[in-house]
Amino acid sequence: MAPDQFHGRIGRTYDESEPWWPEQTRAPAGAPNVLLVVLDDVGFGQLGCYGGLVDTPNIDGLAADGLRYNSFQTTALCSPTRSCLLTGRNHHSNAMAGITEISTGFPGYNGHVPHENGMLPEILVEQGYSTYHTGKWHLTPAETTSAAGPYDQWPLGRGFERFYGFLGGDTDQYTPALVHDNHQVDPPATPEEGYHLTEDLARRTIEFIGDAKQVDPEKPFFTYFCPGACHAPHQVPTEWADEYAGEFDVGWDEAREQILANQTELGIVPEDTDLSPHNPDVQEWDALSDDERRLYARMMEVFAGFLQHTDAQIGRVLDYLEEIGERDDTLVILVSDNGASAEGGPNGSVDENHFFNNVEESLEDNLAAMDDLGGPDYFNHYPFGWAWAGDTPFRRWKRETHRGGTSDPLIVSWPAGIEARGEIREQFVHAVDVVPTVLECVGIDAPEAIGGVTQSPIEGTSFAYSFDNPDAPELHTTQYFEMLGTRAVYHDGWRAVHSWPLGTPMTAADLSATSIEDSGWELYDLREDFSEAHDVASDRPEKVLELVQLWWSEAGKHDVLPLDGRGVERLAEKRPEAGRPRDRYVYYPGGQYIPENAAVRVLNRDHSITADLTVPVGGAEGAILAHGSKSGGYTLYVLDNHLRYVHNYVGVEEYEVVAEEPLLEGDVEVRMEFETTGEPALDEGLGAPGVVRLFHGDEQVAEGEVPRTVPITTGLTAGLSCGRDALSATTDAYRDRTPFAFTGDIARVVVDVSGEAVAHPEAALDRIVARE
Template sequence: PEMTLAGPFDHWPTHQGFDYYYGFIGAETDQWNPELTEGTAPVRMVSPSGRENDYTLNEDLAVHARAWILQQKALAPDRPLFMYYATGATHAPLQAPRSWIDRFKGKFDMGWDEYRRVVFERQKKLGVVPASAILTPRPKELPAWESLSADQKRVAARLMEVFAGFMAQADHEIGRVIEAFRQTGQLDNTLVIFIAGDNGASLEGNLTGTDNMMEQVNGIEAPTAEILKHLDEIGGPNSNPHYPAGWAWAGNTPFQWGKRIGSHLGGTRDPMVVSWPSHIRDGGGTRAQYQNVTDVFPTILDAVKLPTPKSVNGVEQQVVNGVSFLDSLADPAAPEHRTQQYFEMHGNISMYSAGWVAAHRSGILPWTYVLAPGARVPEWELYNLEKDYSEANDLAAQNPDKLKALESVFDAEAKSNNVYPIDTRIGGGRDHGNASPPGGRSYYTFYPGATHLYGANAPGTRNRTHTFTAYVEMPASGGDGVLVAEGGTGAGYSLYIKDGHPCYTYNYFRREVTTISSPEKLAGGKAVIELNFAYDGGGLGKGAVVTLSINGKKEASAHLSHTVPRAYSFEETFDVGEDTASPVGPYAAPFPFTGTLERLELRAEAPPALTPNQQKAEREAEIRIQAARD
């Protein structure tokens, strides 16, 4: 509810201490057509003239960050500044300009097994892992590269090329941001903390990858043959891709597992690079002290010699659990201040204490979000990180007393930090595909300017009969534009007028795109345009008959064999009078309506009742949706 323009904005950046904000509020956004906010107002990314086909959010964020830095140093050169810079990379959707993707053509044809071995050898050569480190084996749940078909390999290799291009572009743009400090003569005295990753590389792209993440989220697996048809489009504006879990595992070399598996280092350890030339003497050196992301805040306070605030504007603050690692920046041999840390994520548990780690995996796989039928929950594992950098040797059987002691430490930490009860669910009991409109409403009246309504804040139209009625006035010279739209190039619907003809487009994951239109142009003056969506019923994602009428007269109709059951998009929104991000229909977004839209009415029936099996499938879908948002 806090993601709409109606507010409240209490937890938005400019209400949490930041003077300026430019970026996206959701968990992810499209690189080509992002949903952006400046302060608390929606804005549209403006591509430089002639750059529409290669200008993406990665570059746009850097442009705005550089401009802000240069402005601050011009207007208040002696005032310190703090900037939090977070790209959309490399969270799905994986998207980048073709010029960046093509740099990696053929680089990953070796597959993830061989790539992981090559990376491990490079890590040792560079000294970023100890010489004694062991490369952990591939989990049995992940397929060997050689077990894939030739077509599956083509798709998987291309998806990794896109990921690499996405990351390389982000790296380049981050460099341009840092260059702004050099340009103003501030780099030597600027503390830069760069963290790459999202609790390890993402294992959520299923076993073969996808060119449209929303299909997977909705429980639909596209055949490899379908993805091959769009292979060259992957990474571009008409794709919403994610790479296979095998590549994520390779990206977490040399550790086990990855994102969501918080029990193991592959799901908790990310690379961190710190630059502060005036204070760090061994540039390019490494540090072995155990640190947690919660240590960053106290380290920054320590660097600027500020005490940890006990209250802000009269509001008592939470206890800061982090520990400064500032002394380790100057001294590689500084003592380790963090001696223990617990982790828990969806039932995946680990407890670090004085060099030892106890780990317990829930058994739920990130690409299925459920425990496989007949699968057993794994036993606790024990590792000595001082001798075993990558958690390669499980010592639970040899040292049961140590394991028991660490389990007790975790129990105490869990009780004091409100971790219990351990919850393996990801969906949090949310209801997505079968949700009623917000507030239980079945009737809405919208006016122009009702835009940027995300997901659960939008009126429910999926899996139910509903009718949109637009009251418009057309100029004598004709008028075009969107009346209402939800979703985008990945999936969605749009009611619009193009070349004077009322039209309706329904996009079923780009696999089936249906457009109906009035054969006659609208004359100047007032008109009532109605789109009736008569749902077939019988469960979720079934077909529907869509009928377009003008002034009560039926103009066009079609049957949709499939409809989107649960979510059109995470980053795209419900919009009235324009289509704010990527276009659903055959037009260039935002395609604002150039006539007069007096109002738009929506009448929606209650969703159909679900059978027990359908309810079970829906709960699993809720988990997929919530997981993909992280």
């Protein structure tokens, strides 16, 4: 403390001096706790209180104690929406046009949320709040998620005092890639012991709140609670899914009718709302075979159980707040980050890594897995049709700017601050409006600077005016949308939409087209057509032109340009890396696992793995180097004191090579060499075949063929680990002994990469975007 900041008196001795303590920063009198709950990939028509067919009693109770909004809008994608929710600025203003893995070198697209766009926890922590985040983050640039950092875009670098969750877009619910504060941690239990991530996150949320409240009961908290649910994988204990046995046998076509009827009865949509037209990408339920209907219905049962299970964990947190006497003084805001997800494809999937590697899934194989869907053996996702039904009554789904992608649930409950109970609000609200609303409820203004960084203007508008005035005119009257080349704009009840097939290049002629006939813009009058069922562009060309011009104006203001509809080229764009590219990677045991985007890439190229070991008396066992998960990868390990290598081909088949001789005791160098023997066929889901040779020192002790290898990615939910198989065992050989740590000593492991890597940018783009 500088002398001029001290307000006591310093004399020659203590008797002549007067002590002084700086006053502790306190939140404004009466400031509420704030609990922001963000669901993942939950559509407008999936919660019970929004007419959905899933039981969500705790969320429904939250709505009964507060308000539901039927015109809440997001960006249609995960990370962009979350950046809006935390900063109050639009996603391009946050440099978060997409997710960081598809960033490009332009201001609206580079994936680094600027510090002049301060986040809500950065504001509140300086106003005397405790700030906690549990669950999904996905706002750290992909190249900075490893232990090498930098950490300024991790949760603790953006104002949160405590964090427990995962940094990426999705993770396995049974073996998650967990981070506690700024370091990785192992899950506290195993699937066999009953572990499930959502339950763990609820427990940690309660723990964080309770730790502070028992010491300083008057200090309010801001808690950002973000379960990975209901993003894929749809994983939940079987009993939760079984609650819905037979409930979805009616199929998605009839489900949409039922949901709309429920929504109309609840008043969540106007009485005259029409269902949007049949989605041409969705098969008609009655045209499916009996086996297809049986499988797809079960996939939806699993999703429904997953959502209800998530509701139960939210209920645990709410019950705890009631128990400690904080519920009435807590402003609870619950949203979803985008529409329901169609990333399971037209037929659904039991493992996303098959899709990412262009490995076709057969109906027969998926039927064989049906009874175990939702368990730890599968990374399942329902098909297109259930996403379409989940977004009832709208068109389309996540990633697109029709209302199916952007319209989501918004529930607000604050018993001590909002008189209304169980009412519906129709004012237009966007994700950027959450921050200014919270600030108004807390009673503070947006700061001019945070940590010495001058702040940009908040772009959202508080919707607190609507809390107790259902008829108040909406204040957020204009909003642009852009996602992966699809566009839309809302203005005074009108909405214009321009679709674009994902991955299709946009030419200069496409972008400069201004005539109504050539532009491809659709027009909807939401005052008469809530569901965007009736395109009136041909009847109102002057309105279309007005809104198209407005879109371009807003795009210019918010760093939306250059508009980028590229697929392959955008993925191939050069961006910063975790380290300089090199031919030799050195790994050590006992450290953190390396995320996939920062690990050595060995697929489709000659390579070797060399380890310096010390084998104790009696032999050793355990993983030396493992990369991937049960869904695909490779591992060099010792079992029964024999060196072994397994290449796991996308969870379908394992190819093992075993040394003929046991390891000698003492210091020994072991090596695996992989020599490619053919070309990959990436479009067919086949990586380069090869020959594997194992060595003790210079002596070859085994050789074997690997006829097909993982072509594109070892998986998204685990990375590379040295001295153990950190999360999801890469081979069945030691799956029941994970993490199967090496029992001897490992000095180091060197991976030497030679040859030219084979890239498949189209499939990689699908892989990356599906992690939203």
